[in-house]
Amino acid sequence: MTALGDLWAALPAAAQDALLLAALLSPAPVLAALLLRGLSVGGLTGALLWRFRRTNLLFAALMALSVGLGAAVIAQERALRQGAARAADAFDVIVAAPGDRLRLMLAAVYLDPADAPLLRGEALARLQADSQIDLLAPLAFGDSHAGAPVVGSTAAFVAHLSGPLAEGRVFAAEDEAVAGARAPVAVGYSFTPAHGHGPLAETDAHDGVSLRVVGRMAPTGTPWDKAIVTPVEAVWNTHGLANGHAPGVDRIGPPFDPDYFPGTPAFVIHAQELWRAYAVQARHDRGDMMAFFPGAELARLNALVGDVRQAMSLMATLTQALVAAGVMAGLAALARLFGRRFALLRALGAPRRFVLAAMWSYAVALVGAGCLAGLGVGWLSARLLSALVEARTDLALAPALGWPELHLVAGFFSLTCLLALLPGLAAYRRDVPSDLRETA
Amino acid sequence: MPLDAARSGFAPPLSLRDVAVDAPDGRALLRVGALDIGPGEAVGIRGPSGAGKTTLLHVMAGLIRPARGAVRWGDTDLATLDEAARDAFRRRSLGLIFQDFLLFEELSPLGNAAVAAAWAPAAERPEIRARAAGLLDRLGVPPGARGVSGFSGGERQRVAAARALAADPAAVLADEPTASLDRASADRLVGDLLALARERGRTVIAVSHDAAVIAAMDRVIEVADGAVVAAGAA
Numbered sequence: 035m036t037a038l039g040d041l042w043a044a045l046p047a048a049a050q051d052a053l054l055l056a057a058l059l060s061p062a063p064v065l066a067a068l069l070l071r072g073l074s075v076g077g078l079t080g081a082l083l084w085r086f087r088r089t090n091l092l093f094a095a096l097m098a099l100s101v102g103l104g105a106a107v108i109a110q111e112r113a114l115r116q117g118a119a120r121a122a123d124a125f126d127v128i129v130a131a132p133g134d135r136l137r138l139m140l141a142a143v144y145l146d147p148a149d150a151p152l153l154r155g156e157a158l159a160r161l162q163a164d165s166q167i168d169l170l171a172p173l174a175f176g177d178s179h180a181g182a183p184v185v186g187s188t189a190a191f192v193a194h195l196s197g198p199l200a201e202g203r204v205f206a207a208e209d210e211a212v213a214g215a216r217a218p219v220a221v222g223y224s225f226t227p228a229h230g231h232g233p234l235a236e237t238d239a240h241d242g243v244s245l246r247v248v249g250r251m252a253p254t255g256t257p258w259d260k261a262i263v264t265p266v267e268a269v270w271n272t273h274g275l276a277n278g279h280a281p282g283v284d285r286i287g288p289p290f291d292p293d294y295f296p297g298t299p300a301f302v303i304h305a306q307e308l309w310r311a312y313a314v315q316a317r318h319d320r321g322d323m324m325a326f327f328p329g330a331e332l333a334r335l336n337a338l339v340g341d342v343r344q345a346m347s348l349m350a351t352l353t354q355a356l357v358a359a360g361v362m363a364g365l366a367a368l369a370r371l372f373g374r375r376f377a378l379l380r381a382l383g384a385p386r387r388f389v390l391a392a393m394w395s396y397a398v399a400l401v402g403a404g405c406l407a408g409l410g411v412g413w414l415s416a417r418l419l420s421a422l423v424e425a426r427t428d429l430a431l432a433p434a435l436g437w438p439e440l441h442l443v444a445g446f447f448s449l450t451c452l453l454a455l456l457p458g459l460a461a462y463r464r465d466v467p468s469d470l471r472e473t474a
Numbered sequence: 475m476p477l478d479a480a481r482s483g484f485a486p487p488l489s490l491r492d493v494a495v496d497a498p499d500g501r502a503l504l505r506v507g508a509l510d511i512g513p514g515e516a517v518g519i520r521g522p523s524g525a526g527k528t529t530l531l532h533v534m535a536g537l538i539r540p541a542r543g544a545v546r547w548g549d550t551d552l553a554t555l556d557e558a559a560r561d562a563f564r565r566r567s568l569g570l571i572f573q574d575f576l577l578f579e580e581l582s583p584l585g586n587a588a589v590a591a592a593w594a595p596a597a598e599r600p601e602i603r604a605r606a607a608g609l610l611d612r613l614g615v616p617p618g619a620r621g622v623s624g625f626s627g628g629e630r631q632r633v634a635a636a637r638a639l640a641a642d643p644a645a646v647l648a649d650e651p652t653a654s655l656d657r658a659s660a661d662r663l664v665g666d667l668l669a670l671a672r673e674r675g676r677t678v679i680a681v682s683h684d685a686a687v688i689a690a691m692d693r694v695i696e697v698a699d700g701a702v703v704a705a706g707a708a
Binding site: 072073074075077078081084374375378379466467471 | 581
């Protein structure tokens with residue numbers, strides 16, 4: 035057992051998944067070999083399938099819908115989890131004033147508006163003095179334009195988030211801005227940011243301020259694609275605050291002067307090496323600051339909703355089981371309808387196994403068609419769901435049917451193949467003269 | 475063995491001895507003291523409705539195993555065989571025709587006539603199909619029609635007759651084969667069936683209310699109140 039366990043553990047994950055899939059599918063070929071051996075049921079089964087094609091199509095379509103939706107829900111949940119994790123990749127460590135880490139993580143990574151206490155100059159001084167930090171970028175939220183959040187930060191943060199820009203250049207002056215890949219503004223466009231977000235945003239609060247879009251970021255697959263990033267100094271100036279630099283200093287970007295630092299709800303930190311990121315997080319997660327890994331918060335969130343995920347999987351499995359039961363009930367009814375045919379076959383000398391094989395292959399053809407079509411429905415449903423979720427969250431999702439869905443469908447197929455023996459066995463045991471007489 | 479006998483041109487004799495069939499509630503359905511049918515005979519079974527004619531035919535076919543007695547086709551006593559063995563005997567040695575045709579509507583005439591090929595050993599399938607096609611041709615049924623649902627009663631019963639003979643059985647058992655046919659179709663069917671059976675020395679046993687069918691047989695068996703009351707010339 036240990037040797038087998040070791041061998042199993044040594045296999046690549048894809049090989050384990052493929053073997054599990056093969057194991058889940060194995061009952062069908064084994065049953066087919068046992069039942070169909072030496073018989074030629076294809077002609078009769080095919081003719082029956084054709085004769086009752088409308089009913090069969092309805093059966094298969096219902097099964098496809100159920101199988102597909104079950105698979106799509108699981109695929110979608112995974113795609114959402116992966117998309118959310120990808121969005122947090124660029125945010126190694128977030129530093130903020132003590133408070134709700136999850137709330138801050140949602141605000142910084144997913145641009146979900148939130149009020150947060152500000153970190154002041156002392157915090158800035160400590161962070162700027164940390165030689166293990168490669169990128170230190172303040173994030174200043176609160177404004178918007180045409181539904182897109184306007185966030186103040188630094189040119190280095192834009193480069194870190196986007197890599198090479200898709201269009202134009204990074205801002206070099208206080209009145210310039212860079213648009214996210216899907217932000218509703220074009221390069222060259224000038225705008226006045228509104229104070230706040232959504233329908234309550236005050237569009238005239240910053241009258242007199244004009245920002246010009248000079249570049250567009252490459253797509254990141256995150257809510258930042260819809261944002262407009264400006265120099266953080268622009269946000270501070272717009273709100274009548276100090277701009278982070280001593281009077282007479284005519285530049286934008288770090289380093290900032292702690293004495294003229296008006297405050298920021300959060301800093302994003304990037305360190306080239308992981309161990310340095312851990313060191314930075316440990317060093318600054320104390321006293322009047324909290325430093326945390328957004329990925330860890332996301333994992334905590336995923337763990338919190340893990341039960342929901344399991345419940346969803348269980349629901350999907352239960353749905354498949356109910357559909358299987360429904361299919362079997364339908365097949366049992368069909369088997370009774372076929373009673374006279376089966377009695378005739380027996381009267382003509384067909385072995386009982388032939389009747390069982392005919393009923394079973396009929397059921398398996400229906401279930402197999404339903405499962406195959408269900409994979410298509412699942413793929414399509416996952417795409418549609420993802421489009422809806424993408425539109426709502428701005429997260430780029432990559433929905434695809436993966437091994438868990440294939441395992442679910444394969445398990446459903448095999449379970450149904452086994453259950454399909456029941457109506458066949460029921461037909462197998464019926465009294466031939468009675469069926470010939472009663473239904474004649 | 476019956477199949478070998480059939481293939482070599484000899485149908486085995488049928489003999490029933492002290493046969494008793496009871497209903498589940500214990501009521502007597504059929505009692506047969508002694509009944510013999512010789513190889514290649516054409517025998518009609520007649521009697522009032524509910525007399526036990528079909529039950530007698532089902533006993534002869536091995537569809538019903540009697541509570542007591544012997545049902546011997548040559549050396550094979552169906553009463554001692556289990557269901558699987560009786561199935562095997564039936565598919566090797568007997569052809570059945572039913573009152574209301576009992577065709578597979580979804581199959582072509584040839585598919586119906588050659589349905590036994592579906593469970594026959596692979597080596598025998600081409601022979602069964604070829605024989606079925608030949609029989610359909612001889613009986614005047616187009617074998618390639620898509621289905622049989624548009625067929626007349628006479629055509630349907632001719633397909634059923636081809637099906638009964640396609641596996642070259644030793645005997646054909648028919649239950650009211652002409653009951654759903656008009657006179658002309660009935661006469662044609664019985665004529666064809668007897669001619670085909672006699673050519674190969676096969677036994678024909680037909681339950682019928684139709685005096686013309688009974689008259690075409692070599693002899694007749696009378697059944698009344700669940701018992702064979704007479705067995706003589708037609």
